Amino acid sequence: AQSVTQLDSQVPVFEEAPVELRCNYSSSVSVYLFWYVQYPNQGLQLLLKYLSGSTLVESINGFEAEFNKSQTSFHLRKPSVHISDTAEYFCAVSEDNNNDMRFGAGTRLTVKP
């Protein structure tokens, strides 16, 4: 079965600084990769996804992630963060042969003024 590792449990950054949230996965088959964001007291919302094709995917609010098959990674980046980006971010992976989506432990991004 697939698994996901988010290497940083907490990432504090200052406003307008760049940020990278790291995600590595393990699987023996083809995978689909996702980043979700969870704001306080809310459910998870899809931020972006990689299904196939271009390895660089973008969200509408300036985040991007790149699928790197050789390094089994799907790191999330943003060149300039805002206070409103403060949230918990989850990397997730599902395999081509099942409906089971597995989540990483989450990374708490805190953007400071």
Place this chain on the structure above:
Amino acid sequence: DTAVSQTPKYLVTQMGNDKSIKCEQNLGHDTMYWYKQDSKKFLKIMFSYNNKELIINETVPNRFSPKSPDKAHLNLHINSLELGDSAVYFCASSPRVRNSPLHFGNGTRLTVT
């Protein structure tokens, strides 16, 4: 319009009691899930149903019993509640397509005293 709705939002109860959490989705999805999020934000799948049929049943105590009266509803019943059951429980749904993202409800915060 709420896509995935859970009730109640908060649930405080004593050890030994039996309680239920309800979930409904109006997205026309075939698959529904229950996830448990602990105090460290770790998100773990508990159950998955497809068209009222159980397809994922992780290692969960048999005090937890999901029930799906139709494909738009997946309820979670918990017997003999224990302190360790305190967590946020999320319902989610997705189409029966392997690369589809999940749509989450806003969660039910269960506190067992």
